[in-house]
Amino acid sequence: MRPFPRRKMAQSSKNSMKSRIDLNELAARESEQVEWKRSVADIEDVIRTITAFSNDFQNMGGGYVVCGAEESRDEYGFQKVTYPGLTSGRFKEIEGKVMSDAREKIDPAVTPVVDELPGGIEGRRVLVFIVPATGYAHSYRPSGKDSSAYYVRLSRETVEARNGVLRELLVRKQALPPWDRRLNEAAGISDIDLLAFRDVLTQVGAWNPSVTVDDYFSDVMRISDFVPPFGGNRPLEPAIHPRNFALLLFGKEPTRFFPGAWTKVSFYPGKDRSEQTAQRHDLTGTVVGQAKKALELLRTHTSTLYDKESPAPNAANYPERALQEAVVNAVVHRDYEQEDPTNITVFADRVEIRSPGALPRAVSKDKFLSGKASPSWRNQTLAYFFNKLQLAQAEGQGIPTILRTMKQLGSPAPQFDLEEAAVTCVLPAHPRHEAMRRGC
Numbered sequence: 310m311r312p313f314p315r316r317k318m319a320q321s322s323k324n325s326m327k328s329r330i331d332l333n334e335l336a337a338r339e340s341e342q343v344e345w346k347r348s349v350a351d352i353e354d355v356i357r358t359i360t361a362f363s364n365d366f367q368n369m370g371g372g373y374v375v376c377g378a379e380e381s382r383d384e385y386g387f388q389k390v391t392y393p394g395l396t397s398g399r400f401k402e403i404e405g406k407v408m409s410d411a412r413e414k415i416d417p418a419v420t421p422v423v424d425e426l427p428g429g430i431e432g433r434r435v436l437v438f439i440v441p442a443t444g445y446a447h448s449y450r451p452s453g454k455d456s457s458a459y460y461v462r463l464s465r466e467t468v469e470a471r472n473g474v475l476r477e478l479l480v481r482k483q484a485l486p487p488w489d490r491r492l493n494e495a496a497g498i499s500d501i502d503l504l505a506f507r508d509v510l511t512q513v514g515a516w517n518p519s520v521t522v523d524d525y526f527s528d529v530m531r532i533s534d535f536v537p538p539f540g541g542n543r544p545l546e547p548a549i550h551p552r553n554f555a556l557l558l559f560g561k562e563p564t565r566f567f568p569g570a571w572t573k574v575s576f577y578p579g580k581d582r583s584e585q586t587a588q589r590h591d592l593t594g595t596v597v598g599q600a601k602k603a604l605e606l607l608r609t610h611t612s613t614l615y616d617k618e619s620p621a622p623n624a625a626n627y628p629e630r631a632l633q634e635a636v637v638n639a640v641v642h643r644d645y646e647q648e649d650p651t652n653i654t655v656f657a658d659r660v661e662i663r664s665p666g667a668l669p670r671a672v673s674k675d676k677f678l679s680g681k682a683s684p685s686w687r688n689q690t691l692a693y694f695f696n697k698l699q700l701a702q703a704e705g706q707g708i709p710t711i712l713r714t715m716k717q718l719g720s721p722a723p724q725f726d727l728e729e730a731a732v733t734c735v736l737p738a739h740p741r742h743e744a745m746r747r748g749c
Contacts, residue, residue, distance in 0.1 A: 330424055330437060335373060336390040340465045342372045345380040345390060349403050353451050355438070356410045357460045358467045360449045363419050365442030366461035366470070366478055368671070374421075376403055376436040377428055392435050394428015400436055407438060416457060417445050446482035473644070477670060488646060489554040489688040490537050496551050496566055498526055498540070505595055506559040513697040526551060535693050554690040557596045557645065564593055569648040569665060572599045572640065574606050576655045591650075596691065600640045600700060603653055607632050610655055626738045627660060628714040631723070635711055635734045637701045639664035641691045642732075649731070663733045674727055680709035711736075 335343060344358045355374055362372035377395040382388065395403065404423060411419045422439040450457035459470040459478060470478050479485035503522060510516035515532040524530055526549050528541030540551040557563050563570040572592040577584055590606055592599040611625055611632075639651050644666025652663040668677060669687060676682040686692050695701040711734070715723050721737040 330373075330426070330439070332375075332378075332390070332392065332426060332435065335375065335437075336388070340380075340388070341367055341462055342369045344372065344374045344467070345378045346374060346376045347379040347393065349376045349395075349399075352403070352406050352410065354467070355403075355407055356414065356449055356451075358462075359407070359411055359419055359421060359438060359440050360415050360447050361460040361462045361467045362440035363415070363443050363445075363447045364459065364461050364470075364478060364482070366463070366474070366481075366670070369442070369462070371439070371441040372462070374438040374440065376438070377433065378435055392426075392429040394430050394433025394435050396433060400425075400434050404436060414451065415447050415449050417443075417447060419443070419447060444482065446479050446484040473646075473667065476646075481671075487687075487689065489552070489557075489690050491553055492541055492543070492550045493553050493556055493566055494543070494550050496556055496560075498522060498549055498551070500556065500561055500565070501526075501551060501559050502561045502595070503559075505598075509558060509597065509694065509698070513694065523549065526555075533693070536690055552690075553645070554688065557688075557691065558694060559595060562593075563595065567645045569650055570596065570645055572603055572651040572653065574603055574653045574655075576610060578657060580656050580658050582654075596640050597694070597698065597700070599651075600637055600695070603636050603640075604633055607636070607653070607655070607660070625718065627736055628718045628720070631711045631714040631718075631736055632660065634701065634707045634714075635660075635662045635723075635736060637695055638662075638707045639732075639734070641695050641701065642666070642687050644687060647730075658738050660736045661733055662736075663731050665731050667729050668727050668732055677708065677727070678725055680712045682708070 342362075344355075346355065349355060355376070358372075358374055362369075362374075365371060377400075378390055378392050380388065380390050408421070408423070411421060419440065422441075424437040424439060426435045426437065427433075428435050446459060448457035448459045459475055460467055461470045461474060461478060462468075463474075476485065476488070480487050485491075501522075506522075506525075507516055510532070513532075520530070526538070526540030528538050530538055537552065539555045540549050542549050551560075553567075556566055557570060560566070570593075574590040574592065576588040578587050590602075592602050607627075608629070611627055611629065636653065639653070639662045643651055643664040647665040649665045651665065652661070654661045654663075666687060668674065672682050692701065701707060711723055715721070715736065718739060720739045723737070724735040726733040726735070
């Protein structure tokens with residue numbers, strides 16, 4: 310993120326000291342952070358963009374709406390900005406309308422900083438709205454509309470935040486708790502498998518037989534500073550509801566509430582899906598049980614080859630730790646609001662593990678692929694329990710572990726397909742197994 314350009318003070322005038330920004334410096338900045346408007350034919354578009362810059366979905370620190378400026382390309386294809394400016398009457402009209410609407414139609418209200426600079430045509434001015442990022446999720450309701458909408462910047466465009474983007478915005482701004490921590494008002498204590506609940510809490514050292522189930526699921530009982538209460542109730546309502554993560558970890562039938570909360574494991578004899586499926590296993594129940602069962606199935610298809618002439622004579626087709634981390638990552642960090650299952654597909658030459666849900670936008674794709682990304686959780690509570698159950702490495706170590714163990718075994722590097730709908734991890738088989746399969 311680049312800082313805002315240093316604001317310069319103009320020479321004193323008969324009215325007041327005018328603060329200025331450097332338009333040349335502004336023109337050299339990321340276009341994601343600057344919106345250029347020549348004539349400002351659509352005031353509502355300006356307000357939508359101000360809303361988006363305030364929401365700061367791309368973590369740029371805010372942005373600028375420059376009115377009376379036009380972005381184009383020179384004869385070499387490079388960005389060029391010209392500043393025809395606005396007439397005095399149009400300048401005042403736009404400034405007054407935008408500032409009024411930003412206060413009255415954006416919720417919570419936004420008050421941009423206004424700057425005025427000379428235009429490229431004598432007698433005209435360039436109007437700049439400087440919009441800082443805020444800690445709130447802002448919505449905008451135009452005149453004549455019954456409902457408001459949230460807006461964000463995606464690349465160079467201002468778009469309405471919908472579906473996953475809207476949920477991520479609201480969670481980031483703490484206008485909505487993370488999905489895994491929300492109360493599930495369709496479920497009750499009777500939907501919890503008490504044996505599974507006791508078993509998991511015993512394994513993580515948090516089971517106390519003197520504490521009742523109702524107490525465990527009250528909104529004040531916490532087993533750790535890193536885990537919210539397992540349940541709670543709405544104000545003035547006595548009924549206790551479990552949180553989403555509790556239903557995934559201890560629910561009798563998680564798919565009743567989350568249709569995609571299951572795992573499909575398929576084994577193909579060849580290298581693609583055109584061949585007849587040899588086996589298919591549909592795993593349901595708690596996410597811990599699904600992960601353990603999936604790993605058991607993968608172990609039955611893991612083999613070791615011996616080569617006495619190799620410095621590493623024993624070579625499994627896949628390192629067990631890499632398989633475990635890939636499976637656990639897929640189960641823990643997936644988007645459970647999607648109805649697709651977690652997919653694990655074993656081919657003759659590779660294992661593909663597909664986890665529904667895009668990579669969180671706060672995570673750099675390049676750093677993720679190199680194993681250097683900072684920890685970022687879609688379901689932090691699940692990550693906590695899987696770590697305590699020793700099914701996963703320490704937080705943020707899953708991808709580095711996969712990369713490291715594949716390299717140590719002498720296997721090809723894993724591949725990651727980062728789609729909008731899913732993240733897929735592909736683990737290629739060790740070359741020795743590939744050579745044997747081809748009869749070399």
